[in-house]
Amino acid sequence: MxxxxxxxxxxxxxxxxxxxxxxxxxxxxxxxxxxxxxxxxxxxxxxxxxxxxxxxxxxxxxxxxxxxxxxxxxxxxxxxxxVTVRTGLTLIENGRLYYRGRDAVRLAAEHGFEAAVAWLWGQGTDAPVSLRVPPATAEALTRAAAALPDGIRLPDRLRIAATVGAALDPLRFDLREQTVLAAGSALIAGMVEALPRTAPDPGPDATLAARLWSRLATTAPTPEALACLDRALVLLIDHELAVSTVAARVAASARAHPYAVVSAGLGATDGPLHGAASPLAQRMLAEVLADGAVPVVSDYLRTGRAIPGLGHRLYPDGDPRAVALLDAVARLDGGAAVVAAVAEVEAAAGPAGRPALRANIDLALAAMALTAGLPAEAGEVVFAVARTPGWLAHAVEEYREEPLRMRARGSYTGPPPQRS
CATH class of the missing domain: 1.10.1660.10 (Multidrug-efflux Transporter Regulator; Chain: A; Domain 2)
Structure with missing residues (x-):
């Protein structure tokens, strides 16, 4: 040892x-x-x-x-x-993830996204949060979406939704908790509303997972597929001080309004090492299903590329979120073959004589999207929509702290100052 x-x-x-x-x-x-x-x-x-x-x-x-x-x-x-970031939201300990002291995997198995948002926001699970967008905002989002040229990436539409929502909210500078969370509820729904519908409309009373599915898929979901997407949303709702959450808290420390906080978080997800890692994993997994794990992994190693979706420094024995989501994926039509491909990637990438690297949540998201026939951007969208209530919860905490405390200092390495 x-x-x-x-x-x-x-x-x-x-x-x-x-x-x-x-x-x-x-x-x-x-x-x-x-x-x-x-x-x-x-x-x-x-x-x-x-x-x-x-x-x-x-x-x-x-x-x-x-x-x-x-x-x-x-x-x-x-x-x-x-700076010490005190948070009562999320704990990662001994390879497990907890939301306000409750095991995240168990919460995802027992409750849907709306109830999980309520739990993270300190409201319990008995009264799930209503994630609805005001009619005037929905109309504005529809007009904004129609004005965009073809080919705009889905994650970019989420950023536009945050901007439009802010412009239409005269109370956005009211940073009291109740107002922030009310704005957040509408923003989460508005982000989904900003995506073009590609499948049958699930109806006005549908869950957020069902509405999001209608923006990502081309056919109506099976109950198992919808439950899988709902589970993914809950598992991704927060992850302590991930890079996007730090960005959100920095914005909140400057007393940016909640829409700007979410925009800061969205900006940090645009890189391939955080929220945008899932599309890379999905492309790799599709190659594995076509050609086998060994040649694909070998090609990644030969060209010096990191194998996407493997390993997590906070979970040396495996990401519990990935385990839970892959278990749900395996129950979908065709899911067993995709989950088996994930296991083959883990085995092929493991160094000789050492434990194999385990799939993280990005690879599990990729497996879900590939099995369900969702586009490559789906994992990135699911990540951003799911994490938004977490960013808002951290913003509420940060608004209670001393303003502008999240100020780093540089270590100057340039030429010495010229003195007159």
Whole structure:
């Protein structure tokens, strides 16, 4: 077994305070496990050594007369120390994901998206949130969508929906919790409304999952397919301080209104390493189904490309969200073959003599979209729509904090200032 270090040992090896060690863990720079007996945490000695090496390769050089920001081992803290993001929303611990103390996988199995949103927003699950868009906003979104040229990507339409919703909401600068969440409910529904309908209209009383399906698929869903999409939405509703959530909280710290907060989160999902990872995984998985896992994985390795959808630093033993979603995918028509292809990719990509890399939620989303015949952009859309209530919940928390606290400091590496 790999050597494990206590929190104090890690702090001494990195030359930082114990609090900073926990900050590294919360940012995903170190993975922790509960110590035997349940007291304290332990850390992988190899990860600690790699983090220390990165810090030595990139020394901190603060401006003259000022102390350095705590973003590398060995650095001194700015006055007041690093920003600590207190959140009562999501916990990732011992390979499990919890929303307000409730296991996310179990919540996804027992409740739909509207009830999960209510739970995350602190309202319980007995009264699911109504995700409806006002008629005037729906009409404006329809006109905006009609004015767009053909070929506009679906994720880009979500960003337009946030802009249109903000322009039509005179109360968008009211940052009281009740107003923010009411605006958020309409925005989530409006994002779906902004997508062109490609399947039969499920009706005005349909769930958000059913309405979203009618924008992604070309045929009406089976009950199993709709339940699978609903499960994906719940599993993706929040994920602690993921990069898009940090972007959303930074915007909220500047007291940006909720539509701008969501726009910040959407912007962070546009890269291939976060929300847009699923389309890459879907393309790879389609190649595996056509040609087999070994030649496809070999080609990725030969060309130096990362295999999309494998591994997650917070889940070294496997992403529980992926396990739960793949279980639902396997029940769909044709899903067993796609899930088997995922397992083949895991086996082919695993280094000899070491445990295989496991599928993460991006590959599971790709498997769902491929099985259901959804477009390559579907996973990216599902991710963004699902994560929006999480961004809003974090914004509500951030609005209660000191404004403008999410201010990083740079480590200047340019030429010295010219002095007259």
């Amino acid at each position: 790999a050597e494990r270090l206590t929190t104090q040992q890690v702090a001494e090896q990195l030359g930082v305070k114990v609090e900073t060690v926990y900050a590294y863990a919360s940012r995903g720079q170190l993975s922790s496990e509960r110590a035997p007996g349940g007291r304290g945490s332990t850390f992988d000695a190899r990860e600690v050594a790699e983090l220390a090496a990165r810090g030595r390769r990139a020394p901190v050089r603060p401006p003259a007369g000022e102390s350095a920001a705590v973003d590398r081992p060995g650095a001194e803290a700015w006055p007041g120390g690093p």
